[in-house]
């Protein structure tokens with residue numbers, strides 16, 4: 001990434017400003033991915049500038065794949081986010097934090113992400129279309145699947161954890177330290193909320209089998225299961241009304 005420096009020109013809704021990482025103030029955690037937190041930030045002396053920043057550590061001693069992933073992520077967001085499309089988040093700038101050896105990607109902050117959606121759904125206690133939502137997530141799994149190098153059965157686990165998190169409102173291992181997790185997982189029985197159907201609960205149980213050989217071993221296997229099969233391309237009016245009503249409950253990011 002030869003063109004990424006510790007300073008960059010930020011293009012923000014017609015404004016141009018030279019920024020560096022010291023000028024970014026963390027306001028809120030927007031979400032967590034494989035590489036760390038995505039934060040909502042503003043810029044020193046420019047509280048009107050709000051953006052999401054994703055930090056990715058470069059050249060860690062134990063994982064040389066990170067540089068490749070950071071490079072790919074940056075290329076993708078730059079390519080798709082540089083056009084002014086209303087449904088695609090905008091790319092603003094990329095910086096290097098030399099102190100922590102991190103790539104910092106500055107982009108438009110989304111009001112609605114899947115995490116914010118299911119949190120608003122749980123606050124509002126509205127679950128009438130939860131099964132339909134989980135079916136859609138399972139039927140469009142590229143959003144959640146990690147793919148190689150861990151293998152398909154790890155993706156099944158990841159899908160199961162994500163479905164459980166959406167259905168229950170919290171990540172099942174949220175407050176556990178790594179060593180506690182290792183002990184707990186050996187005897188773990190997922191607590192599936194009763195807001196979803198028995199068929200969907202059984203599906204989540206299959207994805208979350210401790211013995212990975214008991215999990216589905218191909219993507220087609222789950223796409224052929226009646227619980228996720230035949231998800232209509234066009235959502236029903238009930239689904240649309242449900243999603244719209246939850247989106248309306250998501251607090252705007254400008255509240256910060």
Ligand SMILES: Nc1ncnc2c1ncn2[C@@H]1O[C@H](COP(=O)(O)OP(=O)(O)OP(=O)(O)O)[C@@H](O)[C@H]1O
Pocket residue numbers: 030031032033034035036037038052054073089107108109110111113114115116
């Ligand atoms: N631009 C954004 N605006 C608002 N929230 C965001 C934005 N980008 C990411 N998030 C939130 O942060 C979470 C983590 O994003 P991130 O890109 O790190 O994870 P990811 O999609 O799993 O990718 P990766 O595999 O690179 O970690 C997302 O699931 C989303 O909730």
